[in-house]
Amino acid sequence: MNDINIxxxxxxxxxxxxFAGGSVFMEGDSYPENSFEFYEPLVQWVSSYLENRSNLxxxxxxxxxxxSSIKIMMDIFDMLEEAHTAGKxxxxxxRYDLENERVAELAEEFKExxxxxxxxIGEE
Amino acid sequence: xxVDVKALEQRVQAALENSSNQENxxxxxxxxxxxYNQTQWQRAEQVIKMSDAYQxxxxxxxRSLAARFDKHLRQLEKMARISDRYQHAMRExxxxxxxxxxxxxxxxxxxxRSMMRLLSREVEQGHDDLKVAMVDIDYFKRINDQYGHxxxxxxxxxxxxxxxxxxGDRGTLARWGGEEFIILFNDEPQANVIHCLNELVKAVRSxxxxxxxxxxxxxxxxxxxxxxxxxxTVDSLxxxxxxxxxxxxxxxxxxxxxxxxxxxxxxx
Numbered sequence: 124m125n126d127i128n129i130x131x132x133x134x135x136x137x138x139x140x141x142f143a144g145g146s147v148f149m150e151g152d153s154y155p156e157n158s159f160e161f162y163e164p165l166v167q168w169v170s171s172y173l174e175n176r177s178n179l180x181x182x183x184x185x186x187x188x189x190x191s192s193i194k195i196m197m198d199i200f201d202m203l204e205e206a207h208t209a210g211k212x213x214x215x216x217x218r219y220d221l222e223n224e225r226v227a228e229l230a231e232e233f234k235e236x237x238x239x240x241x242x243x244i245g246e247e
Numbered sequence: 248x249x250v251d252v253k254a255l256e257q258r259v260q261a262a263l264e265n266s267s268n269q270e271n272x273x274x275x276x277x278x279x280x281x282x283y284n285q286t287q288w289q290r291a292e293q294v295i296k297m298s299d300a301y302q303x304x305x306x307x308x309x310r311s312l313a314a315r316f317d318k319h320l321r322q323l324e325k326m327a328r329i330s331d332r333y334q335h336a337m338r339e340x341x342x343x344x345x346x347x348x349x350x351x352x353x354x355x356x357x358x359x360r361s362m363m364r365l366l367s368r369e370v371e372q373g374h375d376d377l378k379v380a381m382v383d384i385d386y387f388k389r390i391n392d393q394y395g396h397x398x399x400x401x402x403x404x405x406x407x408x409x410x411x412x413x414x415g416d417r418g419t420l421a422r423w424g425g426e427e428f429i430i431l432f433n434d435e436p437q438a439n440v441i442h443c444l445n446e447l448v449k450a451v452r453s454x455x456x457x458x459x460x461x462x463x464x465x466x467x468x469x470x471x472x473x474x475x476x477x478x479x480t481v482d483s484l485x486x487x488x489x490x491x492x493x494x495x496x497x498x499x500x501x502x503x504x505x506x507x508x509x510x511x512x513x514x515x
Contacts, residue, residue, distance in 0.1 A: 193329055197322045225336055232329055236321065 124171060127164050135161060136185060140168050145176060150184040158191035169199055173206045173213075183217040186226055200237055207239035214240040221245040256284075351422040353400055354407035362421035362429050366481045369431070377475035378432040378440050378507075379484055380418075381492040382410065382447070385467045385500040387426035398458040402466065405456045410468075413450045417443050429488075437474075437507055444470050444503050452501055467501030474507055 124142050131137035136151035147169065155161040172179060181203070188196065203213040215237070219226035227243055234241040259281055268274050349361040357365075369377050384390075384406055391399040403426065410428065414420055417439070418432040432440045448468055456464045471492025475484060487506065495504040 187333075188329075190326055190330055193326050194322060197325065201318070225332070228332065229329060232325055236325075 124168070124175070127168055129164075138165055140165070140172075142172065142176075145172075145178045146180045146182060148182045152187045153185060153192040154187065154189035155192070158189065158195055162192070162195040166195065166199065166202075169202055173202060173211065177211045179203070179206070179211070179213045181213075181215045183215065183230075184219070185217070185229075186219075186223070188229065196233060197236075200233055203239055204237055207237075214242070216242045216244060218244045218246055221247060354404055354422050356407055356411070356428075357419070357421040359421065359423050362419075362423065362431070363481065365419065365421075365431060366429075366484065369433070370475065370479060370481050370484065373477065374433065374475060375477070376434050378435065378437070378472060379474070379488045380430040380432070380440070380444055380470055380472045380503075381423070381485075381488040382428040382430065383469050383492055383496065384426040384451075385469055385496075387466070390464060390466065394458060394460075394462060394464065398460075398462070398464070401458050402456055402464055405454070406451055406466070406468070409450050409454055410447050413446050414443065429485075440472065441503065441505070444472060448501060448503060469495035469500045470503040471495055472503060472505035472507060 126142055127138055127140045129135070129138040131151040134152060134154045134156075136149045136153050139148045140146070141148075147165070169179070181199075185196075200215070203215070207213050215234075217226075217230040217233075219230065227245065230241075230243045234243065259277065262268055263274070263278055263281060349358060349364075350356070351358040366379070384402065387399065387402070390402055403422075407420075407422065407428070410430075411420055414430065417435060418430045421429050421431075423429045430444075432443075435443070448470060452465075452467045454465070456466070458464060469492060471488045471490070471494065473484065473488045473491055491504045491506050495502050498504060
């Protein structure tokens, strides 16, 4: 299974997956012109990964998400929730700058629907 | 009359199985009818099975659609909430930007951009009873050099407050830049405007400005006054009021010069 390595732009986040280590890293703003097209490889990767492996950690440092990116993230979190219900070990660590409370509020919205480990970590 | 179908079928079956009936001319017809009846029953059973399967499929499909609908509804509600929050934050940021672009951060007065906008509007409308005053704090550089820029900022804030409270609603005061201010008077008779500017000059001159290290600063303002003439532009108006303000500087400071009359007058 090929890993994904997408460099950040002003409107899209950095995305790195690590199949061997069982992690996904995302950092930056997300308002692509076509979010569904942009995120398709990641959604496919997470789906295939969860079919084959039982541990996954999402390390997120996302700031601004447009509406379609929010929808994609909810779909990914739903996949994680299903995997968790099926007994898999999934975790989200969403890091944010303590001075940017809006990011924490956004992460809280996502966390509401998740019963797996979802940590919102403020950093100096 | 209610027919007991099962009993009737048993009677037919028994009649057909009885070998003594095989020679009966009705035997063959009854046998064909019996076979036809059996085929119809089998078809009915098939239709019932298909119908049950179809109903089962529809039920499963409905459950699946309901689950998807609930999921999408939940996602939609969440997206709307997040979107509302973003819009609220954006509105606040816009208001802050709007304020930052039109208000002077130090004195809280309208800034140069705001005054330019106002002046352009008035000049475009050709407002013929528009008077413009330029105010400059005297020896401001000396205050900055002697007491430091923080003290200079304090003097700007204090003099802005004094001028604003003295002016009231007779005119619009803005910080033009550095230690310069512009006052716009609309539909105020010349005598009232000069009286008002005299009050400003006297109020500033009589004020003692305490700065943070215990020192007290006294200063004055020089004021130039002009009015809008047909054909004026914002630049020509500002250029003229700047000139008369410098006449006030050259006339000893702490006074008002105007070009409203034939001769430049000095007041205060």
